[in-house]
Amino acid sequence: MKDxxxxxxxxxxxxxLTARWxxxxxxxxxxxLKIEEIHARKLNPIKLRGKDFFENAASLYTLPxxxxxxxxxxxxxxxxxxxxxxxxxxxxxxKDFKETGIPIIFLKHVKKEGFNFKKPVYMDEEVWEKFHKxxxxxxGELLVTKLGDPxxxxxxxxxxxxxxxVTPDVMKANIDNNIILTKFVSYFFNSSSTKEIVSExxxxxxxxxxxxxxxxxxxxxxxx
Numbered sequence: 001m002k003d004x005x006x007x008x009x010x011x012x013x014x015x016x017l018t019a020r021w022x023x024x025x026x027x028x029x030x031x032x033l034k035i036e037e038i039h040a041r042k043l044n045p046i047k048l049r050g051k052d053f054f055e056n057a058a059s060l061y062t063l064p065x066x067x068x069x070x071x072x073x074x075x076x077x078x079x080x081x082x083x084x085x086x087x088x089x090x091x092x093x094x095k096d097f098k099e100t101g102i103p104i105i106f107l108k109h110v111k112k113e114g115f116n117f118k119k120p121v122y123m124d125e126e127v128w129e130k131f132h133k134x135x136x137x138x139x140g141e142l143l144v145t146k147l148g149d150p151x152x153x154x155x156x157x158x159x160x161x162x163x164x165x166v167t168p169d170v171m172k173a174n175i176d177n178n179i180i181l182t183k184f185v186s187y188f189f190n191s192s193s194t195k196e197i198v199s200e201x202x203x204x205x206x207x208x209x210x211x212x213x214x215x216x217x218x219x220x221x222x223x224x
Contacts, residue, residue, distance in 0.1 A: 035070050035179065035221070042078040050213035053201040061193075069218040072173070075180050081134045082174040083215050085146060086167040091131055097121050102128040102136075103164040105157070110143045110170055112190040115155050123165060135165045135172075142173040142182050144189060144214065151210045152198040154189035156182055171212060180221050188219050 039045070054071075063069065076082040086092065086105075097104070101122035109117050123132060137143070139159035145151050146169045157164070157172070166172050175182040188194055197217070202208035 039074040046073040073215040150199040
């Protein structure tokens with residue numbers, strides 16, 4: 001299944017997947033401009049700090065005529081905290097962990113094979129209500145690990161799980177599925193080519209990590 005997913009992603013970004021569909025169609029559209037217009041009208045625009053490591057990432061390979069490179073942060077919903085990591089460490093306290101309450105998503109739960117809520121831990125519901133609601137996931141969000149070897153492992157939070165919250169070591173993104181599918185973005189994060197990029201931009205002496213600047217990465221997008 002892992003090899004099959006990689007083959008589909010490779011065929012998609014090289015144009016083989018939609019070659020027959022493109023025959024006889026006028027693909028001279030300005031999709032990248034439409035994305036820029038949508039992004040410019042957002043009431044909650046994303047502002048990502050840190051160095052831009054991806055200025056030349058789009059030169060990794062040539063895309064088919066119907067595809068465009070678009071920065072990931074421009075592909076999320078127009079919502080507050082549509083891209084964020086869990087709460088800052090000083091307000092994320094182990095004493096607030098309970099046996100029931102709001103499920104907490106740790107690194108161990110985010111696997112490319114799928115979301116795996118093993119060894120559950122919960123946040124005190126009153127503490128969540130007061131301090132941590134901005135870090136809530138409701139279902140369908142992209143989850144990405146900030147730590148790992150390399151970091152950047154991605155999965156989709158199940159739509160039937162109920163609400164939960166991410167930790168400081170897990171990033172979440174509410175992808176706008178009217179523009180691009182969350183599943184495609186997840187495959188992109190887990191692809192071998194993206195892993196190579198992530199390993200080069202990761203930082204840290206004892207354990208490699210990335211930050212929200214990861215969402216400055218351009219991703220191949222297509223309109224059908």
